[in-house]
Amino acid sequence: xxxxxxxxxxxxxxxxxxxxxxxxxxxxxxxxxxxxxxxxxxxxxxxxxxxxxxxxxxxxxxxxxxxxxxxxxxxxxxxxxxxxxxxxxxxxxxxxxxxxxxxxxxxxxxxxxxxxxxxxxxxxxxxxxxxxxxxxxxxxxxxxxxxxxxxxxxxxxxxxxxxxxxxxxxxxxxxxxxxxxxxxxxxxxxxxxxxxxxxxxxxxxxxxxxxxxxxxxxxxxxxxxxxxxxxxxxxxxxxxxxxxxxxxxxxxxxxxxxxxxxxxxxxxxxxxxxxxxxxxxxxxxxxxxxxxxxxxxxxxxxxxxxxxxxxxxxxxxxxxxxx
Numbered sequence: 001x002x003x004x005x006x007x008x009x010x011x012x013x014x015x016x017x018x019x020x021x022x023x024x025x026x027x028x029x030x031x032x033x034x035x036x037x038x039x040x041x042x043x044x045x046x047x048x049x050x051x052x053x054x055x056x057x058x059x060x061x062x063x064x065x066x067x068x069x070x071x072x073x074x075x076x077x078x079x080x081x082x083x084x085x086x087x088x089x090x091x092x093x094x095x096x097x098x099x100x101x102x103x104x105x106x107x108x109x110x111x112x113x114x115x116x117x118x119x120x121x122x123x124x125x126x127x128x129x130x131x132x133x134x135x136x137x138x139x140x141x142x143x144x145x146x147x148x149x150x151x152x153x154x155x156x157x158x159x160x161x162x163x164x165x166x167x168x169x170x171x172x173x174x175x176x177x178x179x180x181x182x183x184x185x186x187x188x189x190x191x192x193x194x195x196x197x198x199x200x201x202x203x204x205x206x207x208x209x210x211x212x213x214x215x216x217x218x219x220x221x222x223x224x225x226x227x228x229x230x231x232x233x234x235x236x237x238x239x240x241x242x243x244x245x246x247x248x249x250x251x252x253x254x255x256x257x258x259x260x261x262x263x264x265x266x267x268x269x270x271x272x273x274x275x276x277x278x279x280x281x282x283x284x285x286x287x288x289x290x291x292x293x294x295x296x297x298x299x300x301x302x303x304x305x306x307x308x309x310x311x312x313x314x315x316x317x318x319x320x321x322x323x
Contacts, residue, residue: 002054002092004100007044014210016046016056016079017232021270023076023111024230024237026058029208030075034060036203037196040073043101047092053081055089061101068311069102075129076111076237086110087119090302094122098304105308109299111235111273117297126301131276135290139236139265139272146261152288155254162255165219169259172214172226174205180216180226180242187242191282201240204228213267215260217243217252224252227260236264238275257289 007013010028017026024030031042040060047055057078061070078093080086090108097103109129110117137146150156172180181198188195205212211230216223224247228240238260243253264272277283277293287293303309 001049002095003048004092004096005046005048007046007056010210013044013058014232016053017058018234020053020056020079020081021234022056022079022232023235024211024232025075026056026077026079027208027211027230027232028058029210029212030230031058031060033204033207034075036207037200039063045093045096047078047089047096054084055080055086055092057089057093059093059097059101059106061097061103064104064311068104068307069305071105071107071311072097072101072103073107073129075109077108078110086112086117090119090123094302094304104303104305104311106302106304107299108302109296111296113295114297119300123300123302126299128299130296130299131278132296132298133277134294134296135274135277135286136294137261137272137274137290139261139269143262143265146265147258149291150289151291155288158251158254159258162217162251165250167217167219167224167250167252167255169215169217169256172216172228176216176223176226177201177205179223180228183223183226183242183244184240186244191280195240204239213260213263215256215263217247217256217259219246219250219252222246224250225256227256229260229264231264231267231269233268234270236260236267236269236272238273253285261289 013028034040035042039062043059043061045057055078057074060073063070078089080089094106097106107126181201184195208230211232213229213231215227217225225243229236229238247253261272274286
């Protein structure tokens, strides 16, 4: 029989996330960012069985129009304690969401493979939040071993070339944000992807201080590229990045990514996730750093109320009419 405790202390929650290999999107700062920038309330719960930690989950809760109650989403969650069954943790978290959050459904998308998660038939495949096809690097070997294992000889050469050319990498500061966002806007326009307003990244810089690892590559005082990661002991996760034309010529993005990989390893992180592969130039660049793609299990919904099916049908109709 599961019992639950809600955690309201940031340091205590992040300790639980780190001790149990949780994803940075389960960290306190990520929930705070979603509260500051959207219609979400972050709830952090611990699941216990027989007085021992069984799992944990940061659940984002959003109010729906009457009479639907709320929807709940656990970004890259839940978290299972060592030896615990992740599917059972997910069921326990779903029960809490139904009882304590009046949720019509719970959405989860843990960063695990299908072999690591066997959900019950109550869970239904859902529209993807994150691209399940991604690229990951095991950070447990030494830096030399990780470098030697890079499948692209060109990547290794370009990392060294950028270093010899005088490109340097350092942590980003708040004073760099305007320059970083200018690079990001130009990159988004060139590669045709969505970015948030500047205020979102300002909030991310402030709210996610517990997990931010943000770096810039520069040459002769000019910022050429940036890479914005969020990192726990479980995972370093690439969120946003961009590079100028000059940065591409100097191979600054190669040295920058290698520096971020090494920084994550130095902080005790187990896995580096390059966050999603599409059929584009950015994905081809990511694949220079891994021997093969990783396929996460994907996104699932657990209906928790008879009203779920009414809500789901209404949402699908809305998207069809207004997409």
